[in-house]
Amino acid sequence: MVKQVDRVGRKTRVLLIVILGLLVLLAVSMIGRYGRDNRSSGYEPPAPRLDSAVALRPLLVVEDGRIKPLGSYARNALLRYSGRERYAGLSAIDWLARVLFTPQEVDRDEVFLIDHPEVLEAIGVPSHGRGRYSFEELRTGAVELEQLANLTSGLPAEERSLVQRDLIRVWNNLVEFSELRAAFGFTYPDRDAFLVDTERAAELLQVPGIGPYSYLDLSLRRLLLEEHVSSAVTEHGQSGILPETDRTFLRLVRNLRLWDQAYSGLPLPIIPLIAVDGERWISPWQALAESQVATQVARELTALRDLQVAYVEAKQARFDLAASTFVRSQEQRLGSALSLPNPTLELFYRHVDPLGYTRWAYLIGISLAIVGMIVRKQWPERLSVSVLVLGFTIHTGAVLLRIIISGRPPVTNLYETFVFVSLLAAGAGLFLRYRGNQLGTLSGLVIGFALLWISGKFAAEGDTLRELQAVLDTNFWLSTHVVVITAGYCACVFAGFVGHIYLIQLVEHGAGAERLRRTYRLLFGALAFGLILSFIGTMLGGIWADQSWGRFWGWDPKENGALMIVLWCALLFHARLGKMIGEYGMAIGSVIGILVVMLAWFGINELGVGLHSYGFTEGVLSGLLIYAGIEAVFLAMIVLLIRWRAGHVADVPTSLDQ
Numbered sequence: 001m002v003k004q005v006d007r008v009g010r011k012t013r014v015l016l017i018v019i020l021g022l023l024v025l026l027a028v029s030m031i032g033r034y035g036r037d038n039r040s041s042g043y044e045p046p047a048p049r050l051d052s053a054v055a056l057r058p059l060l061v062v063e064d065g066r067i068k069p070l071g072s073y074a075r076n077a078l079l080r081y082s083g084r085e086r087y088a089g090l091s092a093i094d095w096l097a098r099v100l101f102t103p104q105e106v107d108r109d110e111v112f113l114i115d116h117p118e119v120l121e122a123i124g125v126p127s128h129g130r131g132r133y134s135f136e137e138l139r140t141g142a143v144e145l146e147q148l149a150n151l152t153s154g155l156p157a158e159e160r161s162l163v164q165r166d167l168i169r170v171w172n173n174l175v176e177f178s179e180l181r182a183a184f185g186f187t188y189p190d191r192d193a194f195l196v197d198t199e200r201a202a203e204l205l206q207v208p209g210i211g212p213y214s215y216l217d218l219s220l221r222r223l224l225l226e227e228h229v230s231s232a233v234t235e236h237g238q239s240g241i242l243p244e245t246d247r248t249f250l251r252l253v254r255n256l257r258l259w260d261q262a263y264s265g266l267p268l269p270i271i272p273l274i275a276v277d278g279e280r281w282i283s284p285w286q287a288l289a290e291s292q293v294a295t296q297v298a299r300e301l302t303a304l305r306d307l308q309v310a311y312v313e314a315k316q317a318r319f320d321l322a323a324s325t326f327v328r329s330q331e332q333r334l335g336s337a338l339s340l341p342n343p344t345l346e347l348f349y350r351h352v353d354p355l356g357y358t359r360w361a362y363l364i365g366i367s368l369a370i371v372g373m374i375v376r377k378q379w380p381e382r383l384s385v386s387v388l389v390l391g392f393t394i395h396t397g398a399v400l401l402r403i404i405i406s407g408r409p410p411v412t413n414l415y416e417t418f419v420f421v422s423l424l425a426a427g428a429g430l431f432l433r434y435r436g437n438q439l440g441t442l443s444g445l446v447i448g449f450a451l452l453w454i455s456g457k458f459a460a461e462g463d464t465l466r467e468l469q470a471v472l473d474t475n476f477w478l479s480t481h482v483v484v485i486t487a488g489y490c491a492c493v494f495a496g497f498v499g500h501i502y503l504i505q506l507v508e509h510g511a512g513a514e515r516l517r518r519t520y521r522l523l524f525g526a527l528a529f530g531l532i533l534s535f536i537g538t539m540l541g542g543i544w545a546d547q548s549w550g551r552f553w554g555w556d557p558k559e560n561g562a563l564m565i566v567l568w569c570a571l572l573f574h575a576r577l578g579k580m581i582g583e584y585g586m587a588i589g590s591v592i593g594i595l596v597v598m599l600a601w602f603g604i605n606e607l608g609v610g611l612h613s614y615g616f617t618e619g620v621l622s623g624l625l626i627y628a629g630i631e632a633v634f635l636a637m638i639v640l641l642i643r644w645r646a647g648h649v650a651d652v653p654t655s656l657d658q
Helices: 002-035 071-080 092-101 117-123 135-139 143-151 162-181 198-203 215-219 222-236 244-263 284-289 291-296 296-313 316-334 343-352 353-377 379-406 414-434 438-460 475-509 512-548 557-577 583-607 623-649
Strands: 060-063 064-071 110-112 131-134 270-274 279-281
Touching: 002 064, 002 343, 060 071, 060 092, 060 215, 064 071, 071 092, 071 110, 071 162, 071 343, 092 110, 092 162, 092 296, 092 414, 110 135, 110 162, 110 583, 117 135, 117 162, 131 135, 131 379, 135 143, 135 215, 143 162, 143 316, 198 244, 215 222, 215 284, 222 291, 222 379, 270 284, 270 316, 284 291, 284 296, 284 557, 291 296, 291 512, 296 316, 343 353, 343 379, 353 379, 379 414, 379 438, 414 438, 414 475, 414 583, 438 512, 475 583, 475 623, 512 583, 557 583, 583 623
Parallel strands: none
Antiparallel strands: 060 064, 110 131, 270 279
16 A cells, blocks of 8 residues: 555656656747747848947837837837747847838848738738748738738627738738838938929029939928929919929929828827927828928937938947937927836836746746755755745836836736736745745746746737726726736635645645645635635726726626636635535635636637727637646546545545545
């Protein structure tokens, strides 16, 4: 009998070694993901003209209703296109500088991630496997892509397939990229549109001589051009024959107006205008289309041209000077405007990436904890506690930075729920370890890492500090309902993880082990906290709904999800008190509880319907199904192992009520 128990212990150690090996493979894949290039072919993009475009990072731009540094804008754009924060060894801001200032050199950059090969097949673009494609490749199917995207956009969001959603995403990215390529086109001389072809015209316009000029050059002289054209039409209108210089001016004015209509909608609102009724941010193209505004912001427009010229001519010092000049002009224009953010903190947060270091800390801590279980020594476990403290400290700093940058509570979108819940789990693990429970270390590390790893999917969608939807724009309810309900998620997930440990310990040590009783007490307490917090959070949500929508409860899918968590936890406690299930049943119920939480947390968002559809996600259903399958296999194996042990040792329960 003792040999049978020892055999179980040996199998557990083998399993731990296998898990450790999987963690090593995961670490290698993470290193590869960070270091792997975006390119899927042998194409080598031209080297950037400058050593660094970092001087552009603090320049402010408005995107999705939020003022942010251009460094964040570049990162978000590259993430949306390619799912990565670097391209061909370049930082996001260096990549964006190439797009803005040398657009002719970026057409073959493979930055467009295609998730579904069916998209390529639909638009007639040859596939070279799942991966990233260039603007040059996708442009060949642009007409078909636009038609399909327009047709698909007419469908309700919940009726679109994953391929149809990918079609819309790729088309939007292609349009945005095309507009970015033209964002600094106002600085380029254009022989077809803006050729000054007489010496007299050049003299009157006060330009160096005959030759092509840019939209910027002539927009700043728009009033002069229009005055000459008006005088010429008045003087020679009856004859219908204009002198050569006046014909040149008329052609230039017509082309200016054509360009006004064609390009004033291009992106990059980087020029702030302050009026009595508040701020207004416009792009350089918009400024140039309004002659009075163009005159007001001539200094900024000139600095932007200096940026482009310095980049093309590879003059680093001149480029840095032009960038700093433009940044200072933004600050002077905004003055003491309350909405002016300090880009330093956000740039620091993006550059340091504290959550990336936190993930590594938690992964290393998990590995140390497992090594301690394998070798049965104390030093790896103690070291894992130190790593957990380090990771928790960095994690806390990251959340505080996000709060300061956004001016909001810690949870305002789905991405932040994972960041915050993982922080709570790590903190709870540290607290339990301080109280002498070694399970706290492993629980905090595993849950913290797993949730941060999941958050990476949502981070790849772009800006994680985006402006709030109107229904969420209330710091009070974000600080109460949202924080409490996510704390309830944390407690339930924590209980579910401890339930896994309980079941494994039950197989290894039997029902009479003292450590099993300690594990059960932890499970029971975590589940109780989950029930209480989920109930309070749900009630607070009802009050918020009553204030926002005029009804306390409307059987909205998200509301039903919160109710599912409360009912599941309550069901387990009632069944336990009624002796319908025992400790064994509570452990299995808590494991299933994680699935209930995940379904309510972000699985319901897959529906994309209801008043809570602002949290809509897509593509997570397959992940949820895979996770459910893994849990089903785990529980089936546990049941089989317990029955096997019961047949050899008879010290384990054989039914849920034991």
